[in-house]
Amino acid sequence: MDELEKKALEYHSMDGVPGKVSVVPTKPCTTAEDLALAYTPGVAKPVLKIEENPENAYKYTSKGNLVAVISNGTAILGLGDRGALASKPVMEGKGVLFKRFADIDVFDIEINEKDPEKLVDTIERLTPTFGGINLEDIKGPECFYIENELKRRCPIPVFHDDQHGTAIIATAGLMNAAEITGRKLSETKVVVNGAGAAGISCAKMFIAAGVRQENLMLLDSKGVIYKGRPGLTAEKAELAADTDKRTLAEAVDGADVFMGLSVAGCLKPEMLKTMARNPIVFAMANPDPEIAYEDAMAARDDVIMATGRSDYPNQINNVLGFPFIFRGALDVRASQITEHMKMAAAEALRDLAKEPVCEEVRKAYEGKDFSFGREYIVPKPFDPRVIEYEAVAVAKAACEDGVALAPITDWDGYRTSLKKRMEKYWN
Numbered sequence: 001m002d003e004l005e006k007k008a009l010e011y012h013s014m015d016g017v018p019g020k021v022s023v024v025p026t027k028p029c030t031t032a033e034d035l036a037l038a039y040t041p042g043v044a045k046p047v048l049k050i051e052e053n054p055e056n057a058y059k060y061t062s063k064g065n066l067v068a069v070i071s072n073g074t075a076i077l078g079l080g081d082r083g084a085l086a087s088k089p090v091m092e093g094k095g096v097l098f099k100r101f102a103d104i105d106v107f108d109i110e111i112n113e114k115d116p117e118k119l120v121d122t123i124e125r126l127t128p129t130f131g132g133i134n135l136e137d138i139k140g141p142e143c144f145y146i147e148n149e150l151k152r153r154c155p156i157p158v159f160h161d162d163q164h165g166t167a168i169i170a171t172a173g174l175m176n177a178a179e180i181t182g183r184k185l186s187e188t189k190v191v192v193n194g195a196g197a198a199g200i201s202c203a204k205m206f207i208a209a210g211v212r213q214e215n216l217m218l219l220d221s222k223g224v225i226y227k228g229r230p231g232l233t234a235e236k237a238e239l240a241a242d243t244d245k246r247t248l249a250e251a252v253d254g255a256d257v258f259m260g261l262s263v264a265g266c267l268k269p270e271m272l273k274t275m276a277r278n279p280i281v282f283a284m285a286n287p288d289p290e291i292a293y294e295d296a297m298a299a300r301d302d303v304i305m306a307t308g309r310s311d312y313p314n315q316i317n318n319v320l321g322f323p324f325i326f327r328g329a330l331d332v333r334a335s336q337i338t339e340h341m342k343m344a345a346a347e348a349l350r351d352l353a354k355e356p357v358c359e360e361v362r363k364a365y366e367g368k369d370f371s372f373g374r375e376y377i378v379p380k381p382f383d384p385r386v387i388e389y390e391a392v393a394v395a396k397a398a399c400e401d402g403v404a405l406a407p408i409t410d411w412d413g414y415r416t417s418l419k420k421r422m423e424k425y426w427n
Contacts (some may be wrong), residue, residue, distance in 0.1 A: 012089060020092040021099075021108070026062070030160035057128075058333070062105060067326055068130045069094045071121055075139035075162070075197075078286050084110040087137055094136060094161075094322075102323035102387060103421050104330065106134075116142045120149045127154050130329050134322060135160040140197045141233045157337045159331045165318035168325070168342055169378060170259065170282055170306075170347035171205045172315055176377040177304045181278040183256060185210030189276070191251045193290065194218035194261030200235050202259055210345060217241045217251045219262075224251055249274075256280060260290035267291040269299035282306045284316060289323045304374050313375035320349060320378060323388050328394030331414070332404035341397040348393035352379045352386060360384050360426060384426045387418050 001009075012019065029035050031425045036042050046060035058064040073087035091108035098104040109126070113119045123133065123146075133156065147160040159165075178185055181344055183326075190211050192203045195218050203218050218225045224247070225232065227240045244250050248266060252258055253274040260283045267283065267290040275281075281296055283289030286308045293312045295307050306314035325345050328420060329337055354372045357380070362369060364382035379386055392415055398404040408414050 009173045020089075021095045021106070021299065021354060050141075053172075058131075063129065064131045064333070065103075066105045066107065066130050066328060067098060067132045067134055067330075068123075068126060069098070069106050069134045069136055070111060070126075071109075071135070071137040072111050072113055072119060073137060074114060075400050076137045081139065084112040090137060094134065097319050098134075098323050098326070100323075100425060101319060102327040102391070103325055104323060105167065105423070114142075116145050116149075117261075120146055121151070121330070123150055127156055130156060132157045132159070132328065133328050136162065138162070138197075141235060143197050144200075144235055150390065151336060155335055156327070159325065159337050160191070161195065161318055161322045163197045164205075164337075164342055165203040165321040166198040166284065166316065168321045169316045169318060169345040170202050170284075170356070171209050171343075171351065172320075172353070173282065173306055173314065173377045174206060174257065174259075174280065175209060175346070175350045176353055176372070177215045177257075177280045177306075180304065180372075180374060181256075181280065182379070186212055188215060188257060189255045190216045190257040190259065191217065191219070191248075191255045192259045192261070193219045193248060193251075193266065194259075195225060195236055195239075196261065198284075199259075199261040200239065202261065203239050205346070206259075208339065213239070214242070217242075217243060217245065217255075219248055219251060221262075223247055235362060258282065258290075260284055262290060264288035264290065265292075269295050272303065274294060274301045278302045280304045280316050282316060284308045304377065306377065306412040314377050316378065317381060319381045321345060321390075324390035325394050327387060327418070328391035330396060330409055331391065331406075332395045332398045333394075333406040334398040335405060337394075338397065338401045338403060341394045344393040344397035345390050348389040349361050349378055349386070352383065352389045355385070358383060358385065383423060384419075387422055389414050391418060 029038050030340055035132050049056045057241055069091045071087040071091055073082055073084040076082045076087050076090055088110050091110060095106035095108050098106045111122055113122060138146060150158045177187060179297060188211055190206055192199050207213050224245050225240050228240050249271050252271050254276055256276045257280040264284055264285050281303055283291050289307045293305055296303050306316050350407055357370045361380050361383050371374040395408055399407040
């Protein structure tokens with residue numbers, strides 16, 4: 001057993017309490033009267049109010065601050081299909097991050113079902129309980145159908161974090177890296193290596209941010225996804241390039257950006273050397289990236305490098321996204337998470353990275369200072385201002401898109417309420 005395994009297993013079982021989450025009551029239950037109000041006979045009163053008007057569920061239950069984190073365990077982290085039960089530690093971990101960074105309560109739900117239609121039916125039936133649904137670790141291409149079908153059927157926001165979380169943070173980083181290197185996104189040549197859920201979503205969001213589709217090449221394990229290539233899924237075919245390039249080495253030659261959501265070591269130093277001046281490399285394979293940070297720096301001293309790891313600069317971490325996106329969506333009772341809301345989240349992160357870091361960030365990173373530049377293109381998760389920037393931006397976008405059932409008008413008041421809500425986590 002290595003040191004990481006030893007520490008991780010001890011963490012998940014410390015103090016004789018297995019797991020990472022528990023249910024904590026929000027109301028007192030210390031007297032006979034409390035008991036009568038919490039359960040029978042008092043509980044009948046809100047039941048009747050909700051039957052009379054379903055909107056009352058947001059007034060008398062936890063629905064409005066409760067998210068379902070749901071998986072069938074078919075694409076766990078980088079571990080693949082390990083089954084629904086084995087996905088539970090990851091889903092509990094997601095619950096910890098929702099609570100710690102956005103004060104959102106979570107029930108993690110692991111469903112032993114691989115059939116997409118049956119999984120959709122099961123999840124749809126759970127919607128009365130929750131204010132939102134976060135899908136996690138569901139393999140492609142089924143994940144695209146599952147999310148789209150649930151968005152069509154469900155009256156609450158549905159968000160597949162493996163797709164959109166990575167894309168939102170990566171887009172924020174790309175916008176800032178392009179600015180630092182003096183590039184216009186419309187003129188930037190991008191290679192996305194990895195055509196799973198995250199890779200396809202990143203490609204689409206890069207295009208939405210300004211990258212021209214003719215300047216983007218998507219690759220899978222068989223090489224470049226080009227027009228006319230046999231056996232493409234609909235999602236891949238939509239992004240197929242009109243090119244005679246077929247390999248990763250050919251694709252990155254002269255490219256400005258490499259976005260890796262694939263396998264360790266696939267981007268060789270000699271390939272990196274063929275990229276354009278000031279190359280932007282997002283090597284997101286975990287735990288070992290597509291090119292090691294040290295190898296990239298040795299090959300090119302002008303590279304801007306990001307990974308999914310916390311021990312190197314520019315960590316592209318989904319925790320910068322989903323808690324705050326759901327906070328904003330829940331607070332305006334959004335019926336869905338729109339493309340505009342996702343881009344608003346990315347732009348908020350882009351803007352915050354340009355602000356001087358605060359003391360809480362320095363403290364979390366042992367006194368280290370950060371400033372906008374090649375080694376700081378996205379904010380740190382422990383910046384307490386992320387919720388103010390991102391949740392407010394998402395909520396505003398929901399209101400502008402007409403999907404907010406409880407729109408906010410006092411934005412300064414909302415921003416203040418977020419600060420107050422999160423004080424217990426930062427003090």
